[in-house]
Amino acid sequence: MSDELESLCGGLPPEICKQLVAEQQIIKIRLEKRKFNKEVTIIEGLDGYDDLRKIASMLKSKLATGGTAKDGRIELQGDHRYKVKQILINDLGIPSENIIMIVEEERE
Template sequence: MPEICPTCGLPKDLCACEEIAREQQKINIYVTKRAFGKEMTIIKGIDEKQVDLEDLASKLKSNLACGGTVKDGKIELQGKHKSRIKEILTGMGFSPSMINLK
């Protein structure tokens, strides 16, 4: 018997909760400077209860060939990747109109 999603009641392989949640996220992307003048791209506003941040961060790091981490509900990536992140997130199902570049 397949696992049932507690939110929508569909089997896990047919569940669309995460896809629907991705379209409704209001995401802010900005670059900040850290120690020794290194730049860090911060992705903020993704609800960790609806989207797996660790998995998303892993996919972003492999696509951008950079390091990074998840801290306090934010994804921190090493380097300046503002423009490329919007394209990648749009390709993953996030709504482009809900992604703000600062």
């Protein structure tokens, strides 16, 4: 990974380089239906941020819901897509243009 960061950032210090890479990532927020029609909010693309579990913990606390961080993504119980987007923008400073909301039409 350090070779990859070096090629992207040249001679910048690693801390600044990691921040630049994180700011350029595209974050996807989507809703999944699971067993028994349960909804799960999935947040993907936060790989550039150091502690995914810490971010998941903060989101779970702010949204008063359960969830987990695994396989490079955060899963939250329930439909929290719009609230998650606002938290990522306001608390983590992620630009809104880097966040993609994937909204699928309901099929009945």
